[in-house]
Amino acid sequence: MNLGNGKGSTSSSPLKTGDAVSDQFPAGLRVLVVDDDPTCLMILERMLRACLYEVTKCKRAEVALSLLRENKNGFDIVLSDVHMPDMDGFKLLEHIGLEMDLPVIMMSADDGKSVVMKGVTHGACDYLIKPVRIEALKNIWQHVIRKRKNGLKDVEQSGSVEEGDRLLKGCDDGDYSSSVNENKTSKKRRDEEEEGDERDDSSTLKKPRVVWSVELHQQFMAAVNQLGIDKAVPKKILELMNVPGLTRENVASHLQKYRLYLRRLSGVSQQQGNLNNSFISSQDATFGATSITGIDLQTLSVAGQLPAQSLAKLQAAGLGRTTAKAGVSMPLSDQQNLFSFENPRLRFAERSLHHLSNSKPINLLHGIPTNMEPKQLINLHQSTQTLGNLNMRVNAPAAQNNPLLMQMAQSQPRAQMRSENADSHVTRFPSSLVQPIVPNDISNGVLGNGITGTSNITTAYNTVSQNSSLLSFPMNQTNEMSVSSFPRRSTPSLTSIPTKGMFHEEGTSDIKGPGGFVPSYDMFNELHHQKSHDWDLTNTGITYDSSQHANPLQGNIDVSPSVLVHQGFPSMQQSVRTRDTTSIGKAMFSTGEGIQGNLQNVGQHLNNPVDNSVRVKAERFPDPSSQINNLFSDQYGHEDLVTAFLKQQEGVGPSDNELDFDGYSLDNIPV
């Protein structure tokens, strides 16, 4: 029987490219088989050859390891027996995983559950029971593909800058698509293609392939942490790593991949965390996000990318809770971190604003599992909205004036600021606002800038922004939580996000922004659904309150959010312009328990300068959407809102943040 034919003419290659490699794949797969039983070894070798693989057999694990070490890129997959005299198969498995990160398939005549489980826990790709049939071997190439695919996602790199770029491009495209899987697939394909090229094209494209082993990656992470996510440029990372033979290009592509990975994590976590649901439905949502966030955080923190501290602080500040949850070290400055947070939020805000302006009265509760009480929802929404709004505006102006915002603003805020106009006011506020609360700081700073942009409105804006930031803070945090890692790490990535364009283009209309920006942030997409709603609410609130001063605000805030939440949202939105916003704003406020502190601060500030002029200025904001304008014009009402919020906050207990975000919690969103 000729087993070769089937293999040779494999047309179902996973590679979609038309290059030679894909046509032949999986033929030529380089397999290393390790088994101390000569009979089995011989049979396996014969079978693998029949599958058209390139087989190397080995009787001893030690020999196998040295073979692998000498020839790091010489094999695609390893098959190993479990019971071997010189070394336990699982130990070999561990070594291979750590040093070469190749897929390993375990084999044994032992089919006991515990042994198979051991294979799983040690990271084996598969476990074959002896006697192994050739059919089982025909499909082992899938593990190679899968690993590459995941590896691409995980930071595995293929070595060359071009490859990395190509991959990244593919990834980028994929990332922004709706389906994470699609992304992976496209990336995988590209990766495969490139891998194949690298492997099979020995002449032209061949480049010394850098295998990012665990150790190497840890060095990379250490360097990045040391430098700080914002300053982590390939050249410096390379210097810090001090690995002979490593080029700047290697580091650059690895860094790119890493960022994509982080982004993906946030996106995935979002999806996994079911942010929408979690947000609204229950703490769990938050927790879900939290857990994911936590994971991301941990991942990030490990990487040193996560400004855990900042996150923690934000959480603590925003929610009035301790930063216990953060659990992530903050290598970078808090501000920076905060900004990273802000950025995502900003984007979000922009989006929401965008929604606001563009969409008709929407049921803000869309996409939000109505598990949550309307109140909570409203809070969420509002916070989100507020934040979104604030972020948008804040960024722009803040960026310039507020050093804090520097990070966040990166490109976009600056643009906005300039367009909107940088005012000295901004600086003023940020400083004051910033101090008391971390999150506030950011928001303040941000807001301040934004506000200053609007000249007189500065105050108002600051206030507003503060409010929004405060308010939205929980929201943002929530969102962030789910995506937690995202903001942190996204600082640099954010810059790269197309949103930049948004700011600039949008010019004044930050709100427009949302629609266009952050395509890459999956999480934001998710959040958007909710947030947009929230924003709407928030905006309405803001606009609304402008007309009212602090006191009224307070009174307004007292209104239970439930009023807002209910399907009256759409109507509320409309009425926002009118006056209903207040209530909405209140809803927002109620959300952020943790914001209490912030609010207080904000309130104070708000109270000061608020005046009708603010309103006027608000309108100056280049919001395309009238809503937005209203919002801002009503910023002055924000003061009231803030006050009201503060009051409400005070009223609100110190969070029951059941939502267990690391410090972030929409406190008022009890589940």
Added chain:
Amino acid sequence: MQNMEVDQMQRQYLDYIKSLFLEGFLDGQFLQLQQLQDENNPDFVVEVVSLFFEDSERLLNDLTFALDQKGIDFKKVDAHVHQLKGSSSSIGAQRVKNCCIAFRNFCEEQNIDECLSCLQQVKQEYCHVKNKLETLIRLEQQIVAAGGSIPTMEFSF
């Protein structure tokens, strides 16, 4: 004449190999080995079977030695049995494999008597299958020598 001989030999071969399956000496894994044999690997079955014989005899010797000790190292015994189980299953020597399974259970129980009994049993089964396989190979070689080809068995129970 030759053809008749070849046919006869082939029929004889088929009958023989079928009986081995029916009696449980061999199982489907052996067929896999046969399928791996082709014009590029004409002696594959013979090579593998020979290897199996070598390996098994060594293991059986080790087992005898291990169980002969004052202080029996059952872990070691188990390791040997495990390997024998693996190789016999790879070859398709079903009865030997089944013996090994029972043998391992007794090793776990550290039942010396039963282990010794199992050792005897596995040795016997090994001898049986060795004889059978040797006969089978001989038949194959005769057919090939007579210019015929080794027929593939078709189960038609």
